[in-house]
Amino acid sequence: MKKLIKIAEIILFLMFLVLIAFEKQKLTIFLTIPVIIFLYFYHKKANIKNYPLFLFIVAFLIRLVSVLVLKVEVADDFKTMLEASRSLLNHDYSFMNGFYFQTYPFQLGLVLYQFILLKIINNTIILKIMNSIFTSLIVVMIYLISKKIVKEEIARVISFAYLFYLYPLYLNSVLTNQHIPALLTLIVIYLVLTKEENIKVSVMIAALLALANFFRTESIIIILGLVVYTICYLKKDNYKKKLINLGVCLLTYFALTSLTSQLILISPLNKEVDNKESLNKNVTLWKFYCGLSDKYNGIYNEEDVQAYFNTNNEKELLQERIKKDYKKFPILFLKKEVILWTQTNYDLRIKNNWNNTFYTGIQYFNQGVLNIVIILFVISLFPKRKEEENEKIIFIKILIALYYGIYLFIEISPRYAYNLHMLVFILLGIGLERIICKCNQIYTKNNQKLVECNR
Numbered sequence: 001m002k003k004l005i006k007i008a009e010i011i012l013f014l015m016f017l018v019l020i021a022f023e024k025q026k027l028t029i030f031l032t033i034p035v036i037i038f039l040y041f042y043h044k045k046a047n048i049k050n051y052p053l054f055l056f057i058v059a060f061l062i063r064l065v066s067v068l069v070l071k072v073e074v075a076d077d078f079k080t081m082l083e084a085s086r087s088l089l090n091h092d093y094s095f096m097n098g099f100y101f102q103t104y105p106f107q108l109g110l111v112l113y114q115f116i117l118l119k120i121i122n123n124t125i126i127l128k129i130m131n132s133i134f135t136s137l138i139v140v141m142i143y144l145i146s147k148k149i150v151k152e153e154i155a156r157v158i159s160f161a162y163l164f165y166l167y168p169l170y171l172n173s174v175l176t177n178q179h180i181p182a183l184l185t186l187i188v189i190y191l192v193l194t195k196e197e198n199i200k201v202s203v204m205i206a207a208l209l210a211l212a213n214f215f216r217t218e219s220i221i222i223i224l225g226l227v228v229y230t231i232c233y234l235k236k237d238n239y240k241k242k243l244i245n246l247g248v249c250l251l252t253y254f255a256l257t258s259l260t261s262q263l264i265l266i267s268p269l270n271k272e273v274d275n276k277e278s279l280n281k282n283v284t285l286w287k288f289y290c291g292l293s294d295k296y297n298g299i300y301n302e303e304d305v306q307a308y309f310n311t312n313n314e315k316e317l318l319q320e321r322i323k324k325d326y327k328k329f330p331i332l333f334l335k336k337e338v339i340l341w342t343q344t345n346y347d348l349r350i351k352n353n354w355n356n357t358f359y360t361g362i363q364y365f366n367q368g369v370l371n372i373v374i375i376l377f378v379i380s381l382f383p384k385r386k387e388e389e390n391e392k393i394i395f396i397k398i399l400i401a402l403y404y405g406i407y408l409f410i411e412i413s414p415r416y417a418y419n420l421h422m423l424v425f426i427l428l429g430i431g432l433e434r435i436i437c438k439c440n441q442i443y444t445k446n447n448q449k450l451v452e453c454n455r
Contacts, residue, residue: 009383022338028368043156059139063132071351072173085114109214110177131172134179141186150429166366181212193392202245206252225399291410294328298336379431
């Protein structure tokens, strides 16, 4: 199994190494290198007590300013969900008979959550403030998880740099359904990395993932990651314990998600629905049909919507696309991964009347941040030559590999990189440590080391 893990690590490294060649505006990294150097030496010398609290306060203030300053239109799916939440305030359930919720009933989690908050304060500002709280906690979790993998000063640099990453700041105002699931996912990762395996922890992980699934149906990827991770480290002296804990986690997760679905079915939301079967199309197949669109690089588009949702044979439609375009898939897969992992500002809709030079400068800097983040991340993925990799790092690598593989085939959006980049930020500290270590070996003075050379 150790050899298989090592081979998988090498393949993962090579897959992301290829993406570096397609990064946009590569020279923008020079805008960000001085900032990273400054942050490293500042945090190395700064004696900030209770750093998680400090991080949360700074993150929240920055996010609060962003939601007050940025003029962002709530559009597309999120506009539909916001309007549904407002309809609930007037006891109007008619939206349940519309195309969107007949097709995507699993989006009701955010609708109910927003309804509760709007019941307290009927203004979208309360939603944006709550988003700011959740995303500030995400910054703290990135620090706490990173600290388990790299040195304290590196973990501080990573989390502090994430504070200013533009896309999460922008998403606070979009009213996406990603923030709560993202936070819960990071908490699960933290539990996996820090807590001893037992039934109590397994139930806790399952409950958190089930709650995350209520908002966004993405938890199954983490569940699959836990299965692969468990299999990778099964041994004669631990297989019973590991399999029991995994079984408890799976049973609890699927029981809770099924229970949630049943509660929705018997709730007032479903009483006035004309089509009691709810789903009128196979949305799973839709994700693949859209994701394999060579013309639109696997991104949501109206042409595919009209074709798919106006047919009575979704399987045949998908099969036709595969037969027709399968030779184009290798290039399509590369394009999709490049868009997903290495591009920024792909769908920003900021309406502030900013000076073009100022706005362009922000975009260049943000692309520079992502470019250097990806480079450090790829350096981090380079496997150790002799020793077995830390199990904590392997679990995060498994999740990244699963996301990479799944998005080869299903619909993508720049927004979907939100969760992916959190994992990237967590791991890139290894690359930063390796660079500092190498510089230390070359420029050692007075036997003082910047960081231990253990990576």
